[in-house]
Structures are given as structure tokens and as C-alpha cells.
Amino acid sequence: MRLIFLVLCFFLVSAELDEIGRKVFKKVHRWYNPKIRWSKQLEGKALEYLNSKDNLEEGIMVIDGENTYQKDNSLTLGAKLLDTFNGPKWDETEKLTDLPEGSRYGCNFIYQEGSTEDVLRYACLYEKI
Structure with a gap:
């Protein structure tokens, strides 16, 4: 049992959001709606949501998804995260631009590392004020 836990910890990166990840998320959101905070x-609830997919309290909007990358992909984790929100494959921009100020x-x-491909799963939670 301990071995399974150690292996999971090795392949599953879900530590507290690092500064690079936070900067990428903030940068992307400034592009689409600079009036949200x-x-x-x-941030913490988003990680809980990713780990459990439990229902959230009423009034919380969720945008989530995942991207897969081949093992030989040379992009940094920050670039992969930025890539997730960029281009035609991400079609949630209208939801962000419609959020009211505040x-x-x-x-x-x-970020899960597999034997042939890696998977980046993300979630963003929004609360209208």
C-alpha cells in the first residue's frame, strides 16, 4: 500500500500552486477580463474540485478541462499551462469577458506524468460579486 502511495506521489503533481502557475493564470485572465480579482x-477550492469533482456551492462558475502532451514534448510546464488557454481549442473567452467588475x-x-503522455488538468472557479 505504501509503495502505491509513493508511486502516485511521484507521478501526480498537485502541490500548492507555484508562483509560475499563478502568474500564468493571472496573465491569461488579464487578457480576457482585467476587471476580475x-x-x-x-485557488484552494479549485484544487479540491480537481481532486474530488464534488459539487460546488451555488453561484460558483467552473471552467475546467485537460490537455495531453507526448512524453517527448519539450515545453515547460508554464508554457503548457499558457497553451491551454490560448488559441482556437479554448472557447471559454465569452464567459470571462461577461464577468462583472469585481x-x-x-x-x-x-499535472500527471504517464509512460507515453502527460496530462494537464485545470480548473478555474469564478464568483460574481
Whole structure:
């Protein structure tokens, strides 16, 4: 049992959101709606959501998804995260631009390394004020 736990810890990166990840999420959201504010509380709830997919309290909007990358992909984790929100494959921009000024958001991600491909799962939570 301990061996399984250690192996999971090795392949599953879900530690507290690092500064690079936070900067990427904030940068992307400034592009789409500079009037919303980062929430440390929603950042934590986003990680909980990724780990459990439990229902959230009423009034919380969720944008989540995942991207896969081949093992030989040379992009840094920050570049992969930025890539997730960029280009035609991400079609949630209208939801962000429609959020009223003062709305709060928080995001998080889990990066899973597999034998042939890696998976980046992300979630952003939004609360209208």
C-alpha cells in the first residue's frame, strides 16, 4: 500500500500552486477580463474540485478541462499551462469577458506524468460579486 502511495506521489503533481502557475493564470485572465480579482480561497477550492469533482456551492462558475502532451514534448510546464488557454481549442473567452467588475476567480492544476503522455488538468472557479 505504501509503495502505491509513493508511486502516485511521484507521478501526480498537485502541490500548492507555484508562483509560475499563478502568474500564468493571472496573465491569461488579464487578457480576457482585467476587471476580475484573484482569490487565494478560490485557488484552494479549485484544487479540491480537481481532486474530488464534488459539487460546488451555488453561484460558483467552473471552467475546467485537460490537455495531453507526448512524453517527448519539450515545453515547460508554464508554457503548457499558457497553451491551454490560448488559441482556437479554448472557447471559454465569452464567459470571462461577461464577468462583472469585481468578480473573483481562482485556478489550479494537476499535472500527471504517464509512460507515453502527460496530462494537464485545470480548473478555474469564478464568483460574481
